[in-house]
Amino acid sequence: MSFQRSDLAEGVRASLPVLLGVAPFGVITGVAMVASGIPPLVAMLMSLFVFAGASMVASAQLLASGSPVLLVVLATLIINLRFMMYSASLRLHFAHAPLGWRLLIAYLTADNVYGLMLQRFSERPDDPGKLGYFLGAGVAVWLAWQAAVLAGVVIGAGVPASWRLDFAAPLAFIAMSVPLLRDRAMVAAALAAGVTVIAAHALPLKLALLAAAATGIGVGMAFESRKT
Amino acid sequence: MNLWYTLAGMAIVTYLARASFLLLPAGVETPPLLRRALRYVPAAVLTAIWAPELALQKEVLFLSLENERLLAGAVAVGVAWRFRLTFATIASGLIALHLFDWLI
Numbered sequence: 001m002s003f004q005r006s007d008l009a010e011g012v013r014a015s016l017p018v019l020l021g022v023a024p025f026g027v028i029t030g031v032a033m034v035a036s037g038i039p040p041l042v043a044m045l046m047s048l049f050v051f052a053g054a055s056m057v058a059s060a061q062l063l064a065s066g067s068p069v070l071l072v073v074l075a076t077l078i079i080n081l082r083f084m085m086y087s088a089s090l091r092l093h094f095a096h097a098p099l100g101w102r103l104l105i106a107y108l109t110a111d112n113v114y115g116l117m118l119q120r121f122s123e124r125p126d127d128p129g130k131l132g133y134f135l136g137a138g139v140a141v142w143l144a145w146q147a148a149v150l151a152g153v154v155i156g157a158g159v160p161a162s163w164r165l166d167f168a169a170p171l172a173f174i175a176m177s178v179p180l181l182r183d184r185a186m187v188a189a190a191l192a193a194g195v196t197v198i199a200a201h202a203l204p205l206k207l208a209l210l211a212a213a214a215t216g217i218g219v220g221m222a223f224e225s226r227k228t
Numbered sequence: 229m230n231l232w233y234t235l236a237g238m239a240i241v242t243y244l245a246r247a248s249f250l251l252l253p254a255g256v257e258t259p260p261l262l263r264r265a266l267r268y269v270p271a272a273v274l275t276a277i278w279a280p281e282l283a284l285q286k287e288v289l290f291l292s293l294e295n296e297r298l299l300a301g302a303v304a305v306g307v308a309w310r311f312r313l314t315f316a317t318i319a320s321g322l323i324a325l326h327l328f329d330w331l332i
Contacts (some may be wrong), residue, residue, distance in 0.1 A: 021314020216272025
């Protein structure tokens with residue numbers, strides 16, 4: 001399996017509009033990590049090794065409130081469980097790629113990159129150039145993300161609290177989740193998860209998030225089977 | 229020291245989630261029920277992350293026209309629904325927050 005320069009370029013071009021969303025979220029993530037007391041170097045290492053903004057913002061909040069390591073890791077696992085779904089879906093395209101490429105594809109998998117791949121190839125799974133397209137989009141998003149987090153880490157506490165930039169984190173999640181709501185089952189899953197997490201918010205250990213994920217999956221699947 | 233364990237733990241579970249199905253041998257089928265269930269994970273989990281940030285204030289449910297985060301979040305949901313643009317969603321939500329803050 002190999003790729004051509006034109007496929008890489010197509011992936012990079014497709015990622016450009018997405019970078020407009022990646023950049024602010026990366027800056028917010030960098031600011032949130034430093035503001036919660038994570039040293040800049042560790043924040044940057046986290047960005048390189050974990051490379052998953054949602055879980056990094058959540059962990060920053062948990063660390064700031066003195067949560068134990070296991071809880072932070074558990075919350076990260078729940079939030080990043082969605083990558084398993086991307087992995088199952090990307091497997092349809094890359095199951096026959098050499099192991100090295102699959103390890104790299106796994107590392108570069110991000111919400112936006114997966115979304116681009118889905119847009120481009122879900123209706124035309126036999127089109128050539130999948131690997132190049134994924135790598136082009138993936139590397140472009142990765143570079144933009146790391147640069148944005150670095151900017152956020154450097155700006156750090158320099159952002160005045162009166163700008164209320166902390167609110168940009170939930171807004172970024174709204175921007176990621178709402179476009180997923182393409183059918184009634186998906187809307188039902190999201191509504192159920194939202195109501196559950198609020199109703200269960202008093203539960204300890206981020207169990208509310210786990211309960212919300214389970215309820216969302218259950219309600220979504222129930223809606224889906226009712227329809228068919 | 230705890231910070232390093234946290235970093236390592238987060239990196240490991242996140243990479244394992246990303247690699248999971250991609251590392252299965254080519255012949256292995258993903259169980260259909262599991263694939264159906266996983267389809268709802270992103271919408272459910274991402275919604276569960278932002279919903280409390282809008283609806284709760286200091287750990288208490290605050291559904292009121294005086295909750296400017298709730299109102300600004302509703303604006304952002306509308307923009308995200310209509311335009312599907314990350315940047316427009318974040319910008320409109322932040323502007324709405326300041327606007328409602330000033331009005332209320």
